[in-house]
């Protein structure tokens with residue numbers, strides 16, 4: 291039995307906002323908090339009831355806000371504390387929730403804690419970070435190069451799992467853990483409804499034995515931070531590289547008092563053999579992974595997140611479906627495949643208009659620290675052209691360009707100069723144009739979310755897979771209290787589909803179907819009520 295708290299969370303539909311690129315309210319070319327507040331009616335109209343806001347804290351912005359220099363203040367470019375208070379109030383007024391992004395594993399080296407810590411071995415912050423006279427191992431940073439940096443001020447090396455200016459906090463130090471609790475409590479005091487927790491698997495490490503994540507005290511630390519009554523009642527989702535069910539249970543079973551759920555990344559490997567190398571793939575590989583996790587988590591009453599895109603990933607549509615001729619069909623089919631399963635939908639900004647991966651003609655367009663560092667390394671071992679093609683494929687900037695609202699200058703994102711170039715196809719793919727078309731990705735999302743809202747079956751209903759693993763389509767049912775719904779999602783070829791049970795006419799369809807059985811075009815999908823469900 292799903293615990294009552296999880297049942298409530300299943301009603302959430304979350305929209306992820308990357309504030310820098312969402313909407314610029316003052317013409318400086320950078321999206322901001324006031325811009326988010328201005329667009330809340332749009333989000334409400336789409337049918338979401340919560341937002342996850344990527345970091346908006348004080349930050350020098352080496353990693354776009356994931357390098358925090360003050361957890362209890364707002365980044366100048368994004369606005370003020372009053373602006374976030376207004377945003378929270380305006381969300382709550384619309385019955386919407388706010389999930390803040392919490393980054394507990396590292397701070398910016400500009401943070402006061404680091405500035406104090408580097409001064410020497412005997413000040414209150416000296417053990418806030420990992421300091422060593424010699425590099426204790428050869429760990430590499432996720433963003434390339436050594437994970438150890440020599441600090442001339444302290445005369446020692448510190449650990450940075452990510453950029454050089456993102457120093458890892460030493461969670462073995464109780465004062466660090468207390469400081470992070472204070473951060474959490476501060477934001478709870480402001481009225482936030484939940485937290486997305488950045489790289490949670492890294493807060494416990496075993497440096498001596500070469501473990502940079504999933505260290506021996508991971509669960510103890512999570513429970514200490516989240517298990518407290520005031521936090522435990524909230525929604526928490528951890529970003530983690532968990533990829534087996536037992537580990538998922540240890541993080542998310544309700545009686546553990548740890549996280550509500552996790553972002554798992556298995557399905558992010560679809561369509562690529564490594565982050566920067568494409569691989570031929572289709573919706574079938576996505577289906578296989580989704581089915582595995584749906585079945586396993588179902589057995590153990592775990593809560594799942596349903597997502598295909600975020601600010602770190604090139605849109606999945608461009609890797610495993612058709613992002614050109616059948617872009618509308620692909621975007622809507624993938625939405626039905628994902629968001630009618632059991633779990634909490636997370637929609638990344640732009641997905642609702644069928645946004646695709648970006649493409650830039652020169653490395654000078656890229657801003658992301660990982661892309662820039664990786665390009666440099668690639669250029670040492672391959673021609674520049676090949677390196678650029680790889681960066682274009684895998685770069686996180688694929689998902690960080692400005693949201694395209696309409697066909698006016700800069701897609702209506704800003705009246706100034708955008709901080710990063712718009713997507714090369716923004717004139718074709720923007721909200722205004724999408725809405726003007728005969729078929730609209732946005733309207734399909736609205737219809738899908740409306741169906742989810744109105745039918746219990748899509749929230750808590752039992753999932754049954756009807757198609758077999760070899761089928762070039764995915765069919766499943768969701769049932770609750772005597773009502774059963776069937777969802778048919780075709781893959782990339784034309785198919786005849788005939789269900790073994792009778793259905794009403796589809797209420798959701800991306801190509802205006804009136805019959806659930808029959809010939810399905812590539813990427814066609816539909817959902818209908820099953821007749822006489824038992």
Ligand code: GLC
Pocket residue numbers: 353356357393452488489529601602
């Ligand atoms: C997470 C974030 C990513 C960030 C990294 C370091 O993976 O999603 O954007 O760069 O952590 O904080």
Ligand code: CA
Pocket residue numbers: 314315316317318319320321322367
């Ligand atoms: Ca601005």
